Amino acid sequence: xxxxSQHPSWVICKSGTSVKIECRSLDFQATTMFWYRQFPKQSLxxxxxxxxxxxxxxxxxxxxxxxxxxxxxxxxxxxxxxxAHPEDSSFYICSASPLxxxxxxxxxxxxxxxxL
Amino acid sequence: xxxxxxxxxxxxxxxxDSTNFTCSFPSSNFYALHWYRWETAKSPEALFVMTLNGDExxxxxxxxxxxxxxxYSYLYIKGSQPEDSATYLCAFNxxxxxxxxxxxxxxxLx
Numbered sequence: 001x002x003x004x005s006q007h008p009s010w011v012i013c014k015s016g017t018s019v020k021i022e023c024r025s026l027d028f029q030a031t032t033m034f035w036y037r038q039f040p041k042q043s044l045x046x047x048x049x050x051x052x053x054x055x056x057x058x059x060x061x062x063x064x065x066x067x068x069x070x071x072x073x074x075x076x077x078x079x080x081x082x083x084a085h086p087e088d089s090s091f092y093i094c095s096a097s098p099l100x101x102x103x104x105x106x107x108x109x110x111x112x113x114x115x116l
Numbered sequence: 117x118x119x120x121x122x123x124x125x126x127x128x129x130x131x132x133d134s135t136n137f138t139c140s141f142p143s144s145n146f147y148a149l150h151w152y153r154w155e156t157a158k159s160p161e162a163l164f165v166m167t168l169n170g171d172e173x174x175x176x177x178x179x180x181x182x183x184x185x186x187x188y189s190y191l192y193i194k195g196s197q198p199e200d201s202a203t204y205l206c207a208f209n210x211x212x213x214x215x216x217x218x219x220x221x222x223x224x225l226x
Contacts, residue, residue: 034214036216041218043120043216043219044216045216046215049212097212103147103165103209104162105150105207107160109157
C-alpha cells in the first residue's frame with residue numbers, strides 16, 4: 001500500500017514553455033502533498049506544501065507565480081512550471097501524507113526536467 | 117535555518133560486510149526522525165520513523181538508533197548485500213515539514 005505515482009518521469013522542453021507534473025496517491029487519500037526539488041549533489045528541498053482545496057504554502061524563495069500548485073482532490077496534486085528556463089532544470093519529486101498517518105510522507109518516483 | 121547532515125557522503129563495501137552511517141539533526145523542536153532508502157529510478161521507500169530518545173528499530177538486516185538529546189541517529193546494515201545498494205536519506209521532522217539530509221550513497225560490491 002501507500003503508492004504515489006508521478007508523471008511524467010522525464011520531460012525535455014524548450015525555454016519559455018510550461019510544464020505540468022502530476023502527483024497521485026493511488027491507494028490512499030492524502031490531506032497534504034509536498035513538492036520538493038533536488039539539484040545535483042544536494043538535499044531534497046521543500047518547495048511548497050499543498051492541502052486539498054486550499055492554496056499552497058510556498059517556502060521562502062520559491063516563486064508562487066512561477067511554480068503553480070493545484071490540489072484539486074485528495075488524490076491529485078499538480079505542479080506547473082510556467083515559462084520554464086534552463087535554471088529550472090532539476091529533479092522534482094512529490095510526496096503525500098495519508099489522512100490517518102499524517103506524520104509519514106510517501107514519495108513518488110520523481111520527474112527530471114530539462115529545459116533547453 | 118535547520119540543517120541535517122549525513123556522513124559519509126558515499127560508501128563502498130564488500131558483500132557480507134556490515135556498515136553504518138550517521139544522520140545529525142537539530143536537537144531542539146524535535147518531532148520525529150525518518151530514514152528512507154532510495155534506489156535509482158524508484159520512489160524513496162520509508163524504512164523507519166523514530167520518535168523517542170533511545171529508540172531502536174529493526175527491519176531484517178537493517179536497524180537504526182536515535183539520540184534526540186545530542187541530535188544524531190545511526191543506521192546499521194548487517195551483512196550487506198548488493199540489493200542494499202541505494203542512497204539512504206534521513207529527514208528531520210518538525211511539525212508537518214521534513215528537512216532532508218543530502219543522503220549517504222551505499223554501493224555493495226559482489
